[in-house]
Amino acid sequence: MRRSLATRLVGTLLLAFALISLLILFQNFWSLRQQQSGQSQAAQLGGLLAQTLAELDDETSARKALQGFMGEYARLRGEMNAAVGPVSVQLLRADGQAVFHSGPQQADPAWPAGLSRQVQDGRALMVYIATGPRWTLQVLEPLPGDALLLRWLLEQIGPSLLMALPLLALPIWLAVRSGLRPLRDFTARVGALDTRRDLQALDLDLRYAELQPLARVMDELLARLRERLAHERAFVHDAAHELRTPLAALGAQAHLLLHSPDEPGRRAAAQALQQDLQRTAHLSQQLLDLAALDPAQGDAAAESLELTELCGLVLRQAYPQARQRGVQLSLEGPDQLRWQGDRRALHSLLQNLVDNALRYGARAVELQLHDAPTGPLLAVRDDGPGIAAEHQALMFERFWRGSQCEEPGTGLGLAIVRQAAERLGAGLRCGPGLQGRGIGFELSLPQRRL
Structure with a gap:
C-alpha cells in the first residue's frame, strides 16, 4: 500500500487533537484535585451544622435536626450521582458520649480539630472536626480515587470531545485536500510533458510559498x-x-x-x-x-596510476609526430608519483593537449608533473603562437578553431580536455608557455589516498 501525504497530514492533525484532549483532561483532573484541598464539602457542611447545633441545648433536638438535615443531604447527593460514598456525621457530647452517628466512617480520636486530609482503611477522607462547650461535631467526606475522578471527567468532557472530533476532522480533510490540489495539478502537468518537443517553462502558480x-x-x-x-x-x-x-x-x-x-x-x-x-x-x-567522457555515462572505476609512467607513455606515443615536425619533447617531474583515478580520462586529456601543441606550430613541448599538498599538478606547456586572450573563453567549445589557423584539424581536442577534466574532478586553467611564448594548460588533480 502506497503511503499518502494527505493521510499523514490528517493523521498528524488528529493526533494533535488527541494530545490536546488529553491535556484538557489532565488540566481538569489537576484542578479537581486542587479543589478537593481548598473547597471541601466537609468544611462547608461542618460549618453549617456547627452553627445550627450551637443554638440547641438538648440531645433530642440535636439528633432530630441532624437526622432531618442528613436525610435531605443524602437525597441531594443521590440526585447528583455521587459515587464516592456517603458523608459521615458524628455528634458527641462534651464527655465523649455519642449522640448521633450517620455513615460508615468514624473519626479517630487522635485526629486534630479543624479541616485535615486523612487516610482510613486505605481510603482518603477529608475530615472536619469542630469542638464546643456542649458538642463535638465530626464530618468525614470520602474523596474519590484517581480512577473514579478520571471516569467522572470522561463522562463530563468525553461526549463534548467526541462531538467536536467530526466537526474538526472534516475541515482538516478539506483543508489538506485543497492545499494539495496545486501539487496534483503540477504532477499532472509534468506527466503530460512531451520531453521530445515540449520543454518550455511550466510557469505554474502553486499559490503556496512552500510549493x-x-x-x-x-x-x-x-x-x-x-x-x-x-x-x-x-x-x-x-x-x-x-x-x-x-x-x-x-x-x-x-x-x-x-x-x-x-x-x-x-x-x-x-x-x-x-x-x-x-x-x-x-x-x-x-x-x-x-x-x-560524457557525464551521462557515469563515473568509471578509479584505479591506481603511476603518473610519471603515464606521462612518459603519452610522450612516447607522440614522438613519431614530434620527430616528423621537428618538435622537442621533454618531461619534468619526480621518478614516481602515484594517484588514484580514471586512467582513460587522464590519458585522453594529456594526449590531446600534447597533440594540440604539436599541430599548431610549437618547437618545444614540455610536460610537467609536481606533487602538491592539495593533489598532483600537471601542466603541458609549449612555445607556439599561443591563443589570444580574447579567444581563450571560446577555445574549449566543440569544433571551435581560431580564424588564423591553417593546420587541418577538428576543433575537438580542447573540448575533450575540458570534458575529461570535469570527469576527473580536476581544476583546469591557462598558464604561461615556455620562454615567454606559447601557452600552458595547468591541471590540478584532487587529492586521493591510495
Whole structure:
C-alpha cells in the first residue's frame, strides 16, 4: 500500500487533537484535585451544622435536626450521582458520649480539630472536626480515587470531545485536500510533458510559498534540458558537417585513384587518400572520446596510476609526430608519483593537449608533473603562437578553431580536455608557455589516498 501525504497530514492533525484532549483532561483532573484541598464539602457542611447545633441545648433536638438535615443531604447527593460514598456525621457530647452517628466512617480520636486530609482503611477522607462547650461535631467526606475522578471527567468532557472530533476532522480533510490540489495539478502537468518537443517553462502558480520552489526548480531543470538538447543538436550538426568534408575528399581521391591515366597521379591520389583516411579516423576517435567522457555515462572505476609512467607513455606515443615536425619533447617531474583515478580520462586529456601543441606550430613541448599538498599538478606547456586572450573563453567549445589557423584539424581536442577534466574532478586553467611564448594548460588533480 502506497503511503499518502494527505493521510499523514490528517493523521498528524488528529493526533494533535488527541494530545490536546488529553491535556484538557489532565488540566481538569489537576484542578479537581486542587479543589478537593481548598473547597471541601466537609468544611462547608461542618460549618453549617456547627452553627445550627450551637443554638440547641438538648440531645433530642440535636439528633432530630441532624437526622432531618442528613436525610435531605443524602437525597441531594443521590440526585447528583455521587459515587464516592456517603458523608459521615458524628455528634458527641462534651464527655465523649455519642449522640448521633450517620455513615460508615468514624473519626479517630487522635485526629486534630479543624479541616485535615486523612487516610482510613486505605481510603482518603477529608475530615472536619469542630469542638464546643456542649458538642463535638465530626464530618468525614470520602474523596474519590484517581480512577473514579478520571471516569467522572470522561463522562463530563468525553461526549463534548467526541462531538467536536467530526466537526474538526472534516475541515482538516478539506483543508489538506485543497492545499494539495496545486501539487496534483503540477504532477499532472509534468506527466503530460512531451520531453521530445515540449520543454518550455511550466510557469505554474502553486499559490503556496512552500510549493513555489518546486515549480522554480522544475523550470530550471527544463531550461537545462533545453540547453543540453540544443547543445546536442548543434553537436550532431557540426559533427555531420565535419565528417562530410573528409568523406567528400575521400570520394574525390578514390575517384582519381581509379581513373587517373598515369602512375604519378595515382600515387598522389593514394597519398591524399591516406591522409584523408587518417584525418577521418582521428575525427571519429575524438567523437568516440567525447561520447565516452560524457557525464551521462557515469563515473568509471578509479584505479591506481603511476603518473610519471603515464606521462612518459603519452610522450612516447607522440614522438613519431614530434620527430616528423621537428618538435622537442621533454618531461619534468619526480621518478614516481602515484594517484588514484580514471586512467582513460587522464590519458585522453594529456594526449590531446600534447597533440594540440604539436599541430599548431610549437618547437618545444614540455610536460610537467609536481606533487602538491592539495593533489598532483600537471601542466603541458609549449612555445607556439599561443591563443589570444580574447579567444581563450571560446577555445574549449566543440569544433571551435581560431580564424588564423591553417593546420587541418577538428576543433575537438580542447573540448575533450575540458570534458575529461570535469570527469576527473580536476581544476583546469591557462598558464604561461615556455620562454615567454606559447601557452600552458595547468591541471590540478584532487587529492586521493591510495
